[in-house]
Amino acid sequence: MREHLDLSDRRLVKLLSQDAQPGINRLAESLAISVPTVRGRLRNLIDRNLLKIVGLLNLSERPELISAIVGINAQGRGRARELARRISELPFVNSASVVTGRFDIIVDVTVAGDVADLYRVTSELIPGAGDPGEVVRSETFVVMASSNKWVSLPEGCWSDDVVRKESA
Numbered sequence: 001m002r003e004h005l006d007l008s009d010r011r012l013v014k015l016l017s018q019d020a021q022p023g024i025n026r027l028a029e030s031l032a033i034s035v036p037t038v039r040g041r042l043r044n045l046i047d048r049n050l051l052k053i054v055g056l057l058n059l060s061e062r063p064e065l066i067s068a069i070v071g072i073n074a075q076g077r078g079r080a081r082e083l084a085r086r087i088s089e090l091p092f093v094n095s096a097s098v099v100t101g102r103f104d105i106i107v108d109v110t111v112a113g114d115v116a117d118l119y120r121v122t123s124e125l126i127p128g129a130g131d132p133g134e135v136v137r138s139e140t141f142v143v144m145a146s147s148n149k150w151v152s153l154p155e156g157c158w159s160d161d162v163v164r165k166e167s168a
Contacts, residue, residue, distance in 0.1 A: 005050070008033065012041055013051060020053050056150035059143070064113040067143040067151070070122055071103035073136045080104050086129040091156030092121045103139075112157040118142070 005013065011031055015022070022030070028038040045051035059067055072087070074080050080098045084105045087096040094108040107126065111117040118140070127135045143149070 005045075008037075009041055009045060012038065013045070016051070016053065054152045056152055059110075059149040059151050060146050065151075065157070066111045066113065066115065066118055067146065067149065068109045068111075068118055068122075069141045069143065070107040070109060070126065071139045071141070072105040072107060072126065073102075073138070074104045074130065075134045075136055077134075079134070083130050083134060087126055090121065090125045090129060092117060092125075092154050094151060094154050110151050110154055110157055112153075117156070 008031065012027065015027060015030055024035055024038050024042070027042075028035045031038060042051070046053075057065070059065060072083075074083055084096040084098050087093060087105065087107055092109050092111050094110055096105055096107045098104065099106050109118065109121055111121065122138060122140050126138060129135070
């Protein structure tokens with residue numbers, strides 16, 4: 001079962017969500033708690049995989065990035081969560097979520113400037129993440145414009161790692 005964050009942790013996360021640049025001292029001052037307490041709470045949140053501090057790009061200001069949402073219909077068998085987990089680990093994938101509605105899984109994808117990469121993700125990588133026939137159908141929605149969409153770059157974007165893997 002997921003545990004709820006207490007008030008101090010929620011306030012810390014809220015401050016970091018607005019701006020992750022202030023140091024521990026400024027965070028402690030803003031929260032009116034001691035520096036060691038802030039440091040401990042921050043370490044605890046990170047260690048428990050509840051918080052990740054990353055740099056985000058404003059997608060609307062990066063014309064070389066292509067964002068897409070992919071809706072997946074999967075063959076039942078109660079394995080949508082496992083399929084979503086495998087899809088989430090693919091290059092160019094920001095996240096994969098099991099959802100209600102006409103799709104079973106929604107995938108958030110970011111590629112760097114090449115529609116061929118988007119096509120490879122949607123036609124090869126995503127279907128290949130499941131057993132044969134597990135991904136029944138997909139529909140890709142290319143984001144034409146966005147407001148307040150900040151993304152971290154998934155593996156594959158601006159990365160030599162994918163190029164090295166493909167040429168090996």
